[in-house]
Amino acid sequence: MSLISRLRTYASEAFGIAPSAVEAEIDEEHLAATALLVHVARVDGVLAPKEAERLARLVRGRYADSDAAADALIARATAFDAETRDIAMLVERIGREGGTGERARLLAMAWSIAGADGSVDEFEEALVWRLGKLLGLEEAAIVRAREEGLAGRDGAGPA
Template sequence: MPIIPRLIAYAAEMFGAPPPREEATANDEPLAAVALLVHVARVDGTLAPVERERLARLLVGRFAQTEAEAEAVIARAIDVDDEIRDVADLVAMIGRDASETERRNLLGMAWAVAAADGRVHEFEDDLVWRLGQLLGFDETQIAGARAVALAALPGREATA
């Protein structure tokens, strides 16, 4: 179990509080990954419909089998994101066992969510760069993931 959920469970036990709900602690790594993507989408204060649609499409086949399942995962991830103070906590919840390919895919998905409205805004750009660093990538790798993800967006102007 990642450190943050263990600390939350320990504090609940020490202070007599009920144990946290499973989904609220992001005990599973996929939920933490989706919460990261939700965090990227909401960095401007809202989860716009176009961002939610892009996120749901990205989840099908990776973290969910159907669009309805993707919507349920997004709802749980919103709750997790609401409880987390820092994106670094979400990265820590993913665990150190995530392969470079999994981390690179997550970074690409973050860029795709950030560009869902056709443009990567300054806050989104800063957040996804920080996320890339927290995932262990250098500036060149982050820029490469950004270029690949944004080039895959058909007919969209995805500029900073």
């Protein structure tokens, strides 16, 4: 739990203020991961309805337990992405505790979003490939994540 999250919890307990369900604690790593996914969804300049739907499904399946929580996380992640100069800054906020498997799963989710509209354009391809490198994955792992993500086996729950 982050320092900010602990302070919010302390304040809500000390002053008897219950946080709203939508404003419930958002993990910083989940926020950064979702911001990366938002960035991928918007890199070609168009957030296609299929990409938005896929993004919501993936976030709900992996980082949020309800539609409202997923919507709130995506809204915060969109603002966070807009404030961030480079995806490398977002990657830095993602911890390494989850290991290679977690990073590969995130990359598969990114590939899934990139291909949600039926094709992966050159901007999406370059961005997601770079993301894999920034996540510390080897080429073989990036290729596997691409295959899984584009085949719909993104590890975030049912399609």
